[in-house]
Amino acid sequence: MSDRGRTKVLEVDRLTKHFGQAKALDDISFDIAEGEILAVVGESGSGKSTLARTILGLLDATAGEVRYRGTNLLTLDRRRMRQTRQHIQMIFQDPYASLHPRRRVHELVSEPWRVHRGVVERPQWRSRVAELLDQVGLPQSYADYYPARLSGGERQRVAIARALALAPDFLILDEPVSALDVSIQAQVIKLLMTLQLQFGFTAMFISHDLALVRLIASRVIVMYRGQIVESGDTRAIFEAPAHDYTRLLLSSSPSLEGPSAVESR
Amino acid sequence: MAISDLAVTRPARSSGRIGETLAQLSRSPLAFISAIVLVALVLVAVIGAPLLRDFANTQNLRLRFFPPFSLEHGWGYVLGADALGRSILAQLIVGARTSFLVAGATVAVASITGMTIGMVSGYFGGIVDAVLMRISDIIVTVPSLLLALAVLFVLEPSVVNLVLVLAIARLPVYLRVSRAQTLELRERVFVESSRALGTSDAAIIWRDIRPLVVPTVMTVAMLELASVMLAAAGLSFLGVGLQRPDVDWGTLVSEGREYLTRAWWATVFPGTAILITALSANLLSNWMRANADPLQAAAMEPTSSREEAARS
Amino acid sequence: MTAPSQPLLEIAGLKVQFGQTKAVRGIDLSVMPGEAVAVLGESGSGKSVTGKAIMGLINRPGRVEGTVAFEGRNLVGRSERDLAAIRGPGIAMVFQDSLDALNPVYSVGNQIMEILTVRLGWDRGRAREEAIRLMEQVGIKEAETRLGDYPHQFSGGMRQRICIAMAIALKPRLLIADEPTTALDVTVQAGILRLINALRQESGMALLFVTHDLAVARQVATSLVVMYAGRVVERGKIDEIFARPSHPYTRALLASNPGAVAHWSQLQPIAGNPPDKATKVTGCAFAPRCPRAEPRCRAEAPELRDVMPGRQSRCHFAEEVAHV
Numbered sequence A: 001m002s003d004r005g006r007t008k009v010l011e012v013d014r015l016t017k018h019f020g021q022a023k024a025l026d027d028i029s030f031d032i033a034e035g036e037i038l039a040v041v042g043e044s045g046s047g048k049s050t051l052a053r054t055i056l057g058l059l060d061a062t063a064g065e066v067r068y069r070g071t072n073l074l075t076l077d078r079r080r081m082r083q084t085r086q087h088i089q090m091i092f093q094d095p096y097a098s099l100h101p102r103r104r105v106h107e108l109v110s111e112p113w114r115v116h117r118g119v120v121e122r123p124q125w126r127s128r129v130a131e132l133l134d135q136v137g138l139p140q141s142y143a144d145y146y147p148a149r150l151s152g153g154e155r156q157r158v159a160i161a162r163a164l165a166l167a168p169d170f171l172i173l174d175e176p177v178s179a180l181d182v183s184i185q186a187q188v189i190k191l192l193m194t195l196q197l198q199f200g201f202t203a204m205f206i207s208h209d210l211a212l213v214r215l216i217a218s219r220v221i222v223m224y225r226g227q228i229v230e231s232g233d234t235r236a237i238f239e240a241p242a243h244d245y246t247r248l249l250l251s252s253s254p255s256l257e258g259p260s261a262v263e264s265r
Numbered sequence B: 001m002a003i004s005d006l007a008v009t010r011p012a013r014s015s016g017r018i019g020e021t022l023a024q025l026s027r028s029p030l031a032f033i034s035a036i037v038l039v040a041l042v043l044v045a046v047i048g049a050p051l052l053r054d055f056a057n058t059q060n061l062r063l064r065f066f067p068p069f070s071l072e073h074g075w076g077y078v079l080g081a082d083a084l085g086r087s088i089l090a091q092l093i094v095g096a097r098t099s100f101l102v103a104g105a106t107v108a109v110a111s112i113t114g115m116t117i118g119m120v121s122g123y124f125g126g127i128v129d130a131v132l133m134r135i136s137d138i139i140v141t142v143p144s145l146l147l148a149l150a151v152l153f154v155l156e157p158s159v160v161n162l163v164l165v166l167a168i169a170r171l172p173v174y175l176r177v178s179r180a181q182t183l184e185l186r187e188r189v190f191v192e193s194s195r196a197l198g199t200s201d202a203a204i205i206w207r208d209i210r211p212l213v214v215p216t217v218m219t220v221a222m223l224e225l226a227s228v229m230l231a232a233a234g235l236s237f238l239g240v241g242l243q244r245p246d247v248d249w250g251t252l253v254s255e256g257r258e259y260l261t262r263a264w265w266a267t268v269f270p271g272t273a274i275l276i277t278a279l280s281a282n283l284l285s286n287w288m289r290a291n292a293d294p295l296q297a298a299a300m301e302p303t304s305s306r307e308e309a310a311r312s
Numbered sequence C: 001m002t003a004p005s006q007p008l009l010e011i012a013g014l015k016v017q018f019g020q021t022k023a024v025r026g027i028d029l030s031v032m033p034g035e036a037v038a039v040l041g042e043s044g045s046g047k048s049v050t051g052k053a054i055m056g057l058i059n060r061p062g063r064v065e066g067t068v069a070f071e072g073r074n075l076v077g078r079s080e081r082d083l084a085a086i087r088g089p090g091i092a093m094v095f096q097d098s099l100d101a102l103n104p105v106y107s108v109g110n111q112i113m114e115i116l117t118v119r120l121g122w123d124r125g126r127a128r129e130e131a132i133r134l135m136e137q138v139g140i141k142e143a144e145t146r147l148g149d150y151p152h153q154f155s156g157g158m159r160q161r162i163c164i165a166m167a168i169a170l171k172p173r174l175l176i177a178d179e180p181t182t183a184l185d186v187t188v189q190a191g192i193l194r195l196i197n198a199l200r201q202e203s204g205m206a207l208l209f210v211t212h213d214l215a216v217a218r219q220v221a222t223s224l225v226v227m228y229a230g231r232v233v234e235r236g237k238i239d240e241i242f243a244r245p246s247h248p249y250t251r252a253l254l255a256s257n258p259g260a261v262a263h264w265s266q267l268q269p270i271a272g273n274p275p276d277k278a279t280k281v282t283g284c285a286f287a288p289r290c291p292r293a294e295p296r297c298r299a300e301a302p303e304l305r306d307v308m309p310g311r312q313s314r315c316h317f318a319e320e321v322a323h324v
C-alpha cells in the first residue's frame, strides 16, 4: 500500500444505508489519501451509486460516518454542507438525465459560479466557459445549445466541464465515460488525468470498465451486494484476485483478443 | 430524391420564441381562431368598457325590451335593450371587462399561489405536505360553488371578495398538478446534480423545477379561465355575485332570465358570450397541451411518446 | 458472401438533417435475416439518429432522405399507422436513453404487461406470466416479487434490462439495440450479450447493434459497419477488420482502446474534433485528423468502394492502410 502515509481526504467509516429491508450499503469502510485515485468496481446494483450519493449527503445514511478532511459531512448543517460542496463535485452516471433540459450549455457550465459566488466574476463567465468547453473538446458554438441537441458523449463532456468549473478538491466520478466512445474516452481520461496531475485533486472513480481502472487507479475496492469484498493495490488485485466475484469480473471483461463470442458457438 | 417530412406528433425542437409559437398556432385553424377571438374580446373589454360604462347603465324606459338587429336607435341598441331599456351591447362590453377581470384575477391568484404551495409541498414532502394535501382534499370535497355561495352570503359581494373566494375554491387544482409534477421532478438526476453543487432548495424550486411546471400550470389555467367565468356567472345568477353598477355576463344572464319569454336577447347574448369564451379557452388549452414544448414533454413524461409509439 | 436471400433491412443513401445539422450524411447498410451487424462510431457520428430513422422516429423539423427498406418495403415517408404495425413484431429498439424510458408512475410489471395486453390482446393473467418470464430471461432475480416495483426502485443496470425485456416482448424480427450495455457492469453486460446471442439463435432474430465499444461489438456481431461523421467509412467481417483495418479512422479507433496500453499516458485519443455538422464537407471528412492525409484527400471525396473481398472502405489509400 503505497499511499498510506499521506493525509486522508476522505474517510468512510462503517457507512450503512438501508432502503427499507434492502441493505444497499452494509458497513462500508475505506479511505482515500490526498491525490489518490480510488476505483470502485462492482456489478450493477451493488451499491456504487448509492455510496457516492450517501457520501455527498444526497441520501441520508442509516449509520456511519463520512469525514472529508476531518469533518464529518453527515452531521454538517445545511449551510456548512453547501460550502463544503464547493470542494466536492460529482459527475453522474447518466448524461441524459443529469443536465437540466431547459438550460443552454453556457448556463449549465456557469451554474456553479451562480451558486458559489465569488469564484469567478460574472464578466468572466463567457470566457471561462469557452476555456472549459475547449478543455473538454467541445466547439464554442455548443455554448448556446440545449442538451437535447447533444449526443450522449457531448452531454457528458458538458457535465465534466461543469464539474471542473469550481476546480474541486475531491471529485466523485460515477461511470463518467461509460457513455463515451473509446476515442473520446481516451481523450476525456487523458484530460481528467492531466488535470489531476495539474491540480492534484483526489478522486473516487466508479467504473465497470476494468481496462480503464487498471490504467488510472492506484487502488481498487470491489463491491458486491452492498459490501466491500476486496480492496487493495490495483496491480495486486488484477494479478491475483482473491475473491470469486473479482475473478468473475475479470473474466467477464470483453477483450479484443481471443475468440469472439459469436464465433465460438 | 424526395425529402419527406415524417408524420409528427410533436415538433422536435424547443419553440420558446413567441414568433415560432405564432407560426405553429397558425397551422392549427381552430386554435388560431380561438386565440383571435380571445384577444379581440380582451381588447374590446379593455378599450370599450371605460368608454361605455355610463351608457351601459343609462336607463331609457321608452326602449324597454327593444328587440335586437334593428338600427332604428343607432348601433348602441343593435342587440336590443333590457327591461329597463339599457343597451345590451354596451352592457355586454362593460360586462366583458368585469368577467375577464374576475376570471383573470382569480386564475392568476389561484395558479400562482397553488403552484407555489404545490411545488414547496411536493419538494419537501413530510408533514407540511401531508397537512396541505388534507386541506386541499377538504376544499375539493366541498363544491366550489357552494363554498363561494356560503362565503359571499356572509361577506359583501365585491369584485375583490369574489376573486378571493373563487381563487380559494380553485386552488387545489393547481396545487395538485404542480405537486404531482414536482414529486416526479425532484427525483430527477438534474435536480440531484444541482443539490450536489450546493444549490439551495429555494433556488432548485425556482430555477430547476418551476420552468418545467409552469407550462403545465398554464395549460390548466387556460381551461380554468372558462370554468371560473362560468362559476362567477353562476354566482351572479344566484344573486350573490356582483351588484350594479358592477355588471358581468353572469349578472346579465340572471337579470334577463326573468323576462326570458318576452325578451330572449337579454339572456341569450350574454350567455353566448360566456359560451364562446369558454369554448375558445378550451380549444386553446387543448392545443397548448398537444403542442407542448418537446423538451418540456421529454422532461415531464419519461416514457416519451416516441418510445411508446415504438412499442405499442 | 453469396447469400441468395433478400436482405431483411436495406438502407440506401440515408440522410437525416435537423435544420443545418447534418446528423447523417448518407448511410448504406444492409442486414440479412438473422444476421448480426455492429455499428461502431464516434459519439455524435449519427448512430442513434440512424436507428431512430429506421424506426421512423425522426420528428419535425428533422428531415429524412433516402430509403429504408424493411422486408422489401420502404419505410421512409410511411404513415404513423403503417409504422406502428411494424414496430414491435417487425422492428423493436432498445434506446440509448432508455434509462429514462420507463414511466415512473407505473410498476415495471404493468409496463411490460401493457405491451402484451394491448398488442396481442392477452388477458392480464397470461401477460403477467409472460412478464415474469421476460424479466427472468433478462436476468432479474425474484422477478415475481419485483413485478410490482417502480422504476426508481431498480438500479440503472436493472432498468436497462427491463427495457430490453420490453423490446423483445413481441419477438421482433429485427432488434435495434442502441448501446444497450453501456450502463451495465461487465458481468451483467456479458450476461446481456449472451442473452442477445441466445435469443438470436432461438428465434433467428436479426440484430443491429450500435456501440462504441470495439470489444463488445465483437461479442455479438459478425459484421461491422464503422461510421464517421454521418457516413459509413468501412464495412466487412468484424474479425477481418480488427486484424487489418483498411481505413485510418478504424485504425485510430483500435489504437485508442484502453485495453491496448499499459498506462493512461499511452492512450492515443484521435486528435482534433469531427467536422462541424452544419458545414458541407469537401474532400474526405476525416482528412483534418488523418495521419495519412494527402492533398488529394482534401480535394476529392473518397467513395465507399470494394477494397478486398467482402470489405469496403471510404479511403483513397485503403489498400496501403490495410498493408501497413
Ligand SMILES: Nc1ncnc2c1ncn2[C@@H]1O[C@H](COP(=O)(O)OP(=O)(O)OP(=O)(O)O)[C@@H](O)[C@H]1O
Residues within 6 Å of the ligand: A019, A022, A024, A042, A043, A044, A045, A046, A047, A048, A049, A050, A051, A093, C152, C153, C154, C155, C156, C157, C158, C183, C184, C185
Ligand atoms: N431510492 C431507492 N429506493 C429503493 N431501493 C434503491 C433506491 N436506490 C437504489 N436502490 C437499490 O439499491 C441497490 C444499489 O443501487 P445502486 O444504484 O447504488 O447500484 P449501482 O452499483 O450504482 O448499479 P449500476 O452499476 O447499475 O449503476 C439496488 O439494489 C437498488 O435497487
Ligand SMILES: Nc1ncnc2c1ncn2[C@@H]1O[C@H](COP(=O)(O)OP(=O)(O)OP(=O)(O)O)[C@@H](O)[C@H]1O
Residues within 6 Å of the ligand: A148, A149, A150, A151, A152, A153, A154, A179, A181, B012, B013, C018, C021, C022, C023, C041, C042, C043, C044, C045, C046, C047, C048, C049, C050, C062, C096, C212, C277
Ligand atoms: N433532435 C435533434 N435536433 C438537432 N440535432 C440533433 C438531434 N438529434 C441528434 N442531433 C445531432 O445529430 C448528431 C448525431 O447524433 P447521434 O445521437 O446519432 O450520435 P451518436 O452517434 O448516437 O452518438 P453517441 O455515441 O454519443 O450516442 C449529433 O451531433 C446531434 O447533435
Ligand code: SF4
Residues within 6 Å of the ligand: C247, C248, C249, C284, C285, C286, C287, C288, C290, C291, C292, C293, C294, C297, C302, C314, C315, C316, C317, C318
Ligand atoms: S482519404 Fe485521405 S484523409 Fe481520408 S481517410 Fe483516407 S488517407 Fe485519410
Ligand SMILES: [Mg+2]
Residues within 6 Å of the ligand: A048, A049, A050, A093, A174, C155, C156
Ligand atoms: Mg450506479
Ligand SMILES: [Mg+2]
Residues within 6 Å of the ligand: A151, A152, C047, C048, C049, C096, C178
Ligand atoms: Mg447515440
